[in-house]
Amino acid sequence: MKNFKEKIIIALDYGDLKPVKELLENLKGRAFFYKIGFELFTSCGARSVDLVKDYGCKVFLDLKYHDIPNTVYKAVKSAGKLGADIINVHASGGLDMMKAAKTAGEEASYAAGRRIDIIAVTVLTSLSDTDVKHVFYNNMGEKGLEEADGIASGLALHLAELAKISGLDGVVCSGHESLKIKNIFGQDFKTVTPGIRMKAKAKNADVHALSHGETEGLKEPNGGQKRIMTPSEAFKAGADYIVVGREITGAENPADALANVHADIEKS
Ligand code: C5P
Secondary structure, rough: OOOHHHHHHEEOOOOOOHHHHHHHOOOOOOOOEEEEEEEHHHOOOOHHHHHHOOOOEEEEHHHEEOHHHHHHHHHHOOOOHHHHOEOOOOOHHHHHHHHHHHHHHHHHHHHOOOOOEEEOOOOOOOOHHHHHHHHHHOOOOOHHHHHHHHHHHHHHHHHHHHHHHOOOEEEOOOHHHHHHHHHHOOOEEHHHHHHHHOOOOOOHHOOOOOOOOOOOOOOHHHHHOOOOOHHHHHHOOOEEEEOOOHHHHOOOOOOHHHHHHHHHHHHO
């Protein structure tokens, strides 16, 4: 796979700039795209974006905006001014909100003289089919597990369609939906896939069991992610970008961990 190193987005889930600087130094020349989310942005604000930009890398500002259209329009414009290259919103905010985000993104791109992609979160990769059924549909007892099969993917496809209709550039989705999304909504509709694990131990079927009581002593399997894939599986499944967090940032040697991600993709 060509240029895949630029398609690996490393999640900077830290609470201050010191470990961020260390990681940027450590991965200089090897990593080119970073994600700044709630923790880092809430702690350090625009300084975190400036720091990543100082290293010549791109920024995915993962603040998952979800508010009335006017508020999201203004937030996206501000994010564009800060230097973000990808900005996201929640697709469940609706068509008007997403259209407002896209308009702001276009205006910010024009003002900044660079492309800024606006993408939508479909269904969080931490939500299993059963969780989605609990949150968005109805409550159910232990018996209804089978009925929930495929519900997360179904909802992700529906939300991806709303994002496409709104003119957004793509979606954040699990590896289990990206191929379908690209086939339906076009190859230029970008898919960004988190929930990456080097050993995708729990396939979707196992996840039902894991999230229903069989996890004693196994606190938070896969760090709370439930719809997971390995890096190579995610790219094979059509992801344009993968988001890798703790597999790299939680490793004793992040450079080795990144090299392992590269090796996994190269050998596939
Ligand atoms: O450490 P891990 O690889 O699980 O990190 C995944 C990152 O991707 C986290 O920063 C998380 O907030 C983010 N993310 C996600 N699922 C989404 C959207 C973003 O896991 N749907």
